[in-house]
Amino acid sequence: MTRVSVIGCGNMGGALVEGLSRADAYDVTAIDLDDAALESVADFAAETTTDIGVTRETPLVVVAVKPDAVPAVLDDLDLRGDQTLVTVAAGVPRAFVAERTDARVVRVMPNLAAANGNMAAAAVEEGSTDEVRDLLDAVGEFVEVEESEMDVATAVNGSGPAFAFHLIDAVKQAGVEGGLDPEQAEVLAAQTFKGAAETVLRDGRSVDELVDAVCSPNGTTIEGMEVLWESDADDAVEDAVSAAAERSRELAEDYDE
Known part of the structure; x- marks a missing residue:
């Protein structure tokens, strides 16, 4: 079982938590400051917590918060170079995230159908890893695109x-x-x-x-x-x-x- 932390358990984060739990290959920790959000994914997560520090123990960390909350989350994260950070926030460039963490960074735009294994996702080719490709495969289909194409990809599969x-x-x-x-x-x-x-x-x-x-x-x-x-x-x-x-x-x- 691959350990994954998902930060932000709203619509998109919650869909990823649910979909990964159904894939039977991931042990998911759900992280959110909102108790109601954690309760909504409790049946699908191995652990729910408000403590972002648990991300130090997981090889894959997904940031699924609103774009304007990304900087604050990155300030609170303390990841190592052997960890991978997956960001799914619309409009947030990969470079912005990479400059604020030691972890490998992969930018992805999934959609809500991740919950039932029918997600369509676009991932920035630069920085992508096999472990992220496996994660995306587990909840649907994906394509790899150039970062310059992510805005239109966000519109096509995200919206x-x-x-x-x-x-x-x-x-x-x-x-x-x-x-x-x-x-x-x-x-x-x-x-x-x-x-x-x-x-x-x-x-x-x-x-x-x-x-x-x-x-x-x-x-x-x-x-x-x-x-x-x-x-x-x-x-x-x-x-x-x-x-x-x-x-x-x-x-x-x-x-x-």
């Missing part, structure tokens, strides 16, 4: 779940308007998105080819796709990703040396 939730709800509501029971409509919409995502990941065809595969000539799907193709739906999604990426860049400006 992306909220965009997907919104679209799932839109499809659900359309089903409800058509007469489906709300719970049934939600199951159908959510499972359809889940299945479509798995198909994109596992099928060798491109997205355009998959769309064609569903669209029979003169069938129902092509009628719906014509509406989407003639709408501004694509532009709206691109604008949402761009807005999230720009906010990530703005956050990074707070850490300019």
Whole structure:
């Protein structure tokens, strides 16, 4: 069992604690000053504590606090050169963290699906280690990118779940308007998105080819796709990703040396 400390047990930190516990290869210590946050992950952590000093005993330390709390956490950490610090705070450059710790630093942007093993994550290639790759593999899928690409990666996979939730709800509501029971409509919409995502990941065809595969000539799907193709739906999604990426860049400006 690999020992991991997770500092910050809010939404993202809590998702990592839960996902790693399900992977059965990690002994997780959850650290937070908020007793309610610790209680929320108590069933998934081997230990919960308010004492950040326990990080000295774990080879992997994950900082999953809000960006503006990162400097204070780094001031309290006292890590060795043989430890690895994984930072998941949006907009916080790897160099900012590396200058404030002796540990190896890996910058990662995961998402909430880590809780159920379906996370999508982007990791900065510089500084990445096999132990961090194994950790990410344990809770989902990841890609390695250049640091300059992390703002847009944060928007795509970090903010992306909220965009997907919104679209799932839109499809659900359309089903409800058509007469489906709300719970049934939600199951159908959510499972359809889940299945479509798995198909994109596992099928060798491109997205355009998959769309064609569903669209029979003169069938129902092509009628719906014509509406989407003639709408501004694509532009709206691109604008949402761009807005999230720009906010990530703005956050990074707070850490300019």
